[in-house]
Amino acid sequence: MELSTSILLTIALAPLVGCVLAGFLGRFLGRAGSHSATILGVAISCGLSFYVLYQLTTGAAVNYNHNLYTWFEIGKFSASVGFLIDRLTAMMMVVVTFVSLLVHIYTIGYMKDDPGYQRFFSYISLFTFSMLMLVMSNNFMQLFFGWEAVGLVSYLLIGFWYKKPTAIYANLKAFLVNRVGDFGFLLGIAAVLFFLHTLDYATAFNDAHTLLGQKLQITSTVQWDAATVIGILLFIGAMGKSAQVPLHVWLPDSMEGPTPISALIHAATMVTAGIFMVARMSPIFELSEGALSFVMIIGATGALFTGLIGIVQNDIKRVVAYSTLSQLGYMTVALGASAYAGAVFHLMTHAFFKALLFLGAGSVIIAMHHEQDMRYMGGLRKYMPITWITMWIGSLALCGVPFFAGFYSKDAIIEAVGESHRWGAGYAYFCVLAGAFVTATYTFRQMYLTFHGKERFKVVDQHGHGHHDDHHDEDHHEPGVLHHAPKESPWVVTLPLILLAIPSLLIGYFAIQPMLYGSWFGNAIQVHEIHNVLGKLGEEFHGSLAMALHGFGQPPFWLVAAAFAITTYIYLFNPSVADKIKGALKPLWTMLDRKYWIDDVYYAVFAKGGVMLGRALWKGGDASVIDGVLVNGSASLIQRIASGVRRLQSGYLYHYAFAMILGLILLLGGYWLVGQ
Amino acid sequence: MFNHFLLSLLIWLPIAGAIPVLLAGSARPNLARWTSLLIAVLTFVVSLLLLTQFNADSPIKQFVEDYQWISALNVHYGLAVDGISVALILLTSFVGILVIIGAWEVIQDKPHQYMAAMLVLEGLMIGVFCATDALLFYAFFEAMLIPMFILIGVWGGPRRVYATLKFFIYTFLGSIFMLIGLIYLYNKAGGSFDLNTLAGLRLSMKEQTWLFFAFLFAFAVKVPMVPVHTWLPDAHVEAPTGGSVVLAAVMLKIGGYGFLRFSLPIVPDASEAYAWLVIGLSLLAVVYIGYIALVQEDMKKLVAYSSVAHMGFVTLGIFIAFMLVRSGNADAAKLGLQGAMVQMISHGFVSGAMFSCIGVLYDRLHSRQIKDYGGVINVMPWFGFFYMLFAMANSGLPGTSGFVGEFMVILASFSANPWIALFAAFTLIIGAAYTLWMVKRVLWGEVTNPHVAEMKDINGREAFVLLAFAAAVLVLGVWPQPLIHLMDASVTQLVQQLGNHKIY
Numbered sequence A: 001m002e003l004s005t006s007i008l009l010t011i012a013l014a015p016l017v018g019c020v021l022a023g024f025l026g027r028f029l030g031r032a033g034s035h036s037a038t039i040l041g042v043a044i045s046c047g048l049s050f051y052v053l054y055q056l057t058t059g060a061a062v063n064y065n066h067n068l069y070t071w072f073e074i075g076k077f078s079a080s081v082g083f084l085i086d087r088l089t090a091m092m093m094v095v096v097t098f099v100s101l102l103v104h105i106y107t108i109g110y111m112k113d114d115p116g117y118q119r120f121f122s123y124i125s126l127f128t129f130s131m132l133m134l135v136m137s138n139n140f141m142q143l144f145f146g147w148e149a150v151g152l153v154s155y156l157l158i159g160f161w162y163k164k165p166t167a168i169y170a171n172l173k174a175f176l177v178n179r180v181g182d183f184g185f186l187l188g189i190a191a192v193l194f195f196l197h198t199l200d201y202a203t204a205f206n207d208a209h210t211l212l213g214q215k216l217q218i219t220s221t222v223q224w225d226a227a228t229v230i231g232i233l234l235f236i237g238a239m240g241k242s243a244q245v246p247l248h249v250w251l252p253d254s255m256e257g258p259t260p261i262s263a264l265i266h267a268a269t270m271v272t273a274g275i276f277m278v279a280r281m282s283p284i285f286e287l288s289e290g291a292l293s294f295v296m297i298i299g300a301t302g303a304l305f306t307g308l309i310g311i312v313q314n315d316i317k318r319v320v321a322y323s324t325l326s327q328l329g330y331m332t333v334a335l336g337a338s339a340y341a342g343a344v345f346h347l348m349t350h351a352f353f354k355a356l357l358f359l360g361a362g363s364v365i366i367a368m369h370h371e372q373d374m375r376y377m378g379g380l381r382k383y384m385p386i387t388w389i390t391m392w393i394g395s396l397a398l399c400g401v402p403f404f405a406g407f408y409s410k411d412a413i414i415e416a417v418g419e420s421h422r423w424g425a426g427y428a429y430f431c432v433l434a435g436a437f438v439t440a441t442y443t444f445r446q447m448y449l450t451f452h453g454k455e456r457f458k459v460v461d462q463h464g465h466g467h468h469d470d471h472h473d474e475d476h477h478e479p480g481v482l483h484h485a486p487k488e489s490p491w492v493v494t495l496p497l498i499l500l501a502i503p504s505l506l507i508g509y510f511a512i513q514p515m516l517y518g519s520w521f522g523n524a525i526q527v528h529e530i531h532n533v534l535g536k537l538g539e540e541f542h543g544s545l546a547m548a549l550h551g552f553g554q555p556p557f558w559l560v561a562a563a564f565a566i567t568t569y570i571y572l573f574n575p576s577v578a579d580k581i582k583g584a585l586k587p588l589w590t591m592l593d594r595k596y597w598i599d600d601v602y603y604a605v606f607a608k609g610g611v612m613l614g615r616a617l618w619k620g621g622d623a624s625v626i627d628g629v630l631v632n633g634s635a636s637l638i639q640r641i642a643s644g645v646r647r648l649q650s651g652y653l654y655h656y657a658f659a660m661i662l663g664l665i666l667l668l669g670g671y672w673l674v675g676q
Numbered sequence B: 001m002f003n004h005f006l007l008s009l010l011i012w013l014p015i016a017g018a019i020p021v022l023l024a025g026s027a028r029p030n031l032a033r034w035t036s037l038l039i040a041v042l043t044f045v046v047s048l049l050l051l052t053q054f055n056a057d058s059p060i061k062q063f064v065e066d067y068q069w070i071s072a073l074n075v076h077y078g079l080a081v082d083g084i085s086v087a088l089i090l091l092t093s094f095v096g097i098l099v100i101i102g103a104w105e106v107i108q109d110k111p112h113q114y115m116a117a118m119l120v121l122e123g124l125m126i127g128v129f130c131a132t133d134a135l136l137f138y139a140f141f142e143a144m145l146i147p148m149f150i151l152i153g154v155w156g157g158p159r160r161v162y163a164t165l166k167f168f169i170y171t172f173l174g175s176i177f178m179l180i181g182l183i184y185l186y187n188k189a190g191g192s193f194d195l196n197t198l199a200g201l202r203l204s205m206k207e208q209t210w211l212f213f214a215f216l217f218a219f220a221v222k223v224p225m226v227p228v229h230t231w232l233p234d235a236h237v238e239a240p241t242g243g244s245v246v247l248a249a250v251m252l253k254i255g256g257y258g259f260l261r262f263s264l265p266i267v268p269d270a271s272e273a274y275a276w277l278v279i280g281l282s283l284l285a286v287v288y289i290g291y292i293a294l295v296q297e298d299m300k301k302l303v304a305y306s307s308v309a310h311m312g313f314v315t316l317g318i319f320i321a322f323m324l325v326r327s328g329n330a331d332a333a334k335l336g337l338q339g340a341m342v343q344m345i346s347h348g349f350v351s352g353a354m355f356s357c358i359g360v361l362y363d364r365l366h367s368r369q370i371k372d373y374g375g376v377i378n379v380m381p382w383f384g385f386f387y388m389l390f391a392m393a394n395s396g397l398p399g400t401s402g403f404v405g406e407f408m409v410i411l412a413s414f415s416a417n418p419w420i421a422l423f424a425a426f427t428l429i430i431g432a433a434y435t436l437w438m439v440k441r442v443l444w445g446e447v448t449n450p451h452v453a454e455m456k457d458i459n460g461r462e463a464f465v466l467l468a469f470a471a472a473v474l475v476l477g478v479w480p481q482p483l484i485h486l487m488d489a490s491v492t493q494l495v496q497q498l499g500n501h502k503i504y
Helices: A005-024 A026-058 A087-110 A117-136 A140-158 A165-196 A201-206 A226-241 A250-256 A259-268 A270-280 A289-311 A316-336 A340-367 A385-399 A405-419 A425-451 A491-517 A533-539 A544-551 A555-573 A576-584 A586-593 A595-648 A653-675 B006-024 B029-053 B083-103 B111-130 B134-143 B145-155 B160-188 B195-200 B205-222 B231-238 B241-266 B268-273 B275-294 B299-326 B330-365 B381-394 B401-416 B418-425 B427-442 B460-478 B481-498
Strands: A064-074 A077-085 A215-217 A223-225 B062-070 B075-081
Touching (some): A005 A117, A026 A117, A064 B330, A064 B401, A077 A117, A140 A165, A140 A226, A165 A201, A165 B401, A165 B427, A226 A270, A250 A316, A259 A270, A259 A340, A316 A340, A316 A425, A405 A544, A491 A533, A576 A586, A586 A595, B075 B134, B083 B111, B111 B145, B134 B145, B134 B160, B145 B160, B160 B231, B205 B241, B241 B299, B241 B481, B268 B481, B275 B427, B299 B481, B330 B381, B401 B418
16 A cells, blocks of 8 residues: 555645644734644645554555646756655654644643744744654755754744844854855765766665766876765764764754753754664665765764863853763764664654753753753752653663663764774774763762752742743843742643653663564665674564663663762762862863864854954955946046146137147148158 | 737837836836736736747747847848747746836836836847847847936946946946947848857857857856956946846846857857857856855845856856867757856846846845844835845755756756866855855844844835745755756757867
């Protein structure tokens, strides 16, 4: 059986309808009407996505690949809007719509006092539509459409509180850094069209082998391997969207946006678009060892070094943000090791536990009246037990403690890299292993600072002073002073936490065998036999239970245990040690606190430098050379000549007589000279 | 039944229609407004009729009209259109309505004359796109300057005299060279200005080179290309909103159209030989002008510079075709040419919309300085929606028309030379940077200027104009194929002509 086009169209368009209703008719629909409309739209999408996944998994339906309409057709080149639905797509659709649905519900609680309530729902539904267009695409053009459209929504949502100077700085930065990635991505698409003469996935992947031996002429003497060029250019796009070093700088700043979108866009879905894209393009990436090594090294660098920054953060959301950067690095390493299925598997588990951590952090932020600094938290576990427990589940999944979802996906990645013989695999292995320790350190530190230890905030009763307006975008109170005691969030907030905690706990245990070691993905992911590290791991796989038990005896777990012991000692028993360590390692701490000075350098070189260059070109080029010299210069030259010529016409007879004589002499002299 | 004089109707309806508008006089401004709106709408309806009657599958020029005009010189009143012309005529008549509505109560000083000038300008621009006789083309091409000169000179800003003179001398100087070239061709052809005859002439490389540069100068000023672009920012800054909209949306396209009608068919060998020069200047427009746009403090100047950068894709798309045809990649050449054409139409919508938006702001605050604004979204949310949409189109976001042409040109240029694509694709970064930085300073943030706090959101009339532009931007962005199909046969024929060498 073939999936029906109308079902797929409904999946994509239902959120768009919700977006339009909430966005344009929000005033008439009211708050409840707007959130009902968008939630209904996403719920329809989600339900149908599960149906599609079920149909494909049971084999009741075959892969779907059809064009809906022709976008352009010029000679042999064409681009269409269409869907390619295989298991990889279906899995992404389920992840996207499921997390999106929970975030929609959560938003009812999180944004309840916000004046932009309808607008927010409209945006997140628009995001869901864009992301679905991205993952469901069957061609490069539509992929790029979805790619940029999610970037647009990300821009709008980071700057959602548009009065906040930091927010509108962060969204511009995010868009521009992403555009740097898209610059490479677009060139990659152009290269695909040049070498494979098509923008259609199926045709391109089918002909991908013809890339072997083809070269791109760079200069008259230099040629680059076609597959490597395409792979690296496409990956540059992924570096922007999936925040890989050195284009990672926008993601931490994106935390200026409301927390629900940090969970949905900047953790679970949009930032993983790059990972999905590379996995989708596996037939092309497999052709180039060079491109894959590049991918692996970039990913490994991000996995370790951005994680380290997370250790020194005090903002609860920023810890999770750096954790996301680090985890995206893990996924990228897996791609580089040809363990595409491992990357996608980690993408899925990460979507659940990271969305959980962000939404949990948001729940804490609500309880703390929009205080995000962990130095003013502590001891929250007794006020908000559901948030506390679910966040622990998410944290243990993130750290990769056996049996939790993250363990299966992360351990598989570490082992796959260990198996890889690709250039750079040694470095990558070190990074992902050390990263396990780093991950556990910042995670436990965050949990202890937030939920355990002494309360570092004061509750000052202010009932007599009227209602305090605690708008998100206002600096409303002095840090650490609350007007009401923190309390557990309403059910619309905790329900999504619980629903995310379940897969964070269980999905790895059940999904690892089919997704990594079975052939669940089928043809969607293609790996060459010699690169097939997951295949090798699969030979040693004896079930999820055995893997987890085995995991307790492995280095990644020891590193997590060590981090647990250290952080427990420091944050529960002897908090002064943290400051001593900070004092002793001051230069290191400063380096991490300044984020390796990368943002500062970018700001100086690209932002300030760009404006300076622009001024120089404007004043130096347009204003002085072209207008000053050429345009106004020739005008004034003509004027000067004219005024000179005018002087000849003086009206004095002797001037004219003199001119006539001079002319006669010249004329005759000329003849005489020529005659000679 | 109309077909024998449909094109004449399109040209002369707005020009003749200007007479009753003028007669309405300044005493009856509303009569003048409604009359001119009626005429603009009628013209648009006739252009739609043209579209329905036009056979897009044929590359042959249609709706031919041919009469002796100046028999002593064998000059003909020759009109005909192909798909490229039809697309540009539709753009012209579409924008023609919107500038009339846009000026409705904004122009209080002699509105009848303003409207009449707009209508005359519209007719003349349509004439440029229809003419098949080079001298007729030239006549429309030059005559067009007069209403624009009046629009800027009478309803313009404080430095309008400098701006109009600069505009006039710049463009006039350019077209003088073209006239000399045309007279040379006329003699060479044994006394004919017929464009088809001229395209069939055999010309030596030396002749072609001279002619190429004559045409280049005329059309480069019009487009405008670096380094002859400096009239544009000045003209835009001083022009009234409607003048800017027409200037950006339609008049600049005449430069690109000129390259397609003159340089490519008449001097293909020289065009091929100097394609590198035009390509280089186009890339300069993208990168160099992009940086200059970044630091503009006047919104109109910023969008004017951004126009120069975007029009760089038009000239790039046209001349990249030569490199591609030479390497036997005719389909990629078509991709580039189509990209150039789509970019022309799209830029018409996007720049027209951007200037309309700036006009909306200017009417309220009487300032175009970016620093005077900030936080406009707080008081004008609907305006903010449109402004954001057009800014995104200006940044080339997929789903908007701004993406389509640039995408096609970049794809095509990669096939010619990856380095060209690299510089062209730089627009993704710099285009977004200058546009969104402006948006950040105008739209977002707290309201700091108390006058901004008093600004009212767009009224129904303004909303109509912006909505019409928005619809065009989105429809073309989501489904460009109908436009591409309209021009396909003509572009295919053009690509075939590129391969014809004319040197004897």
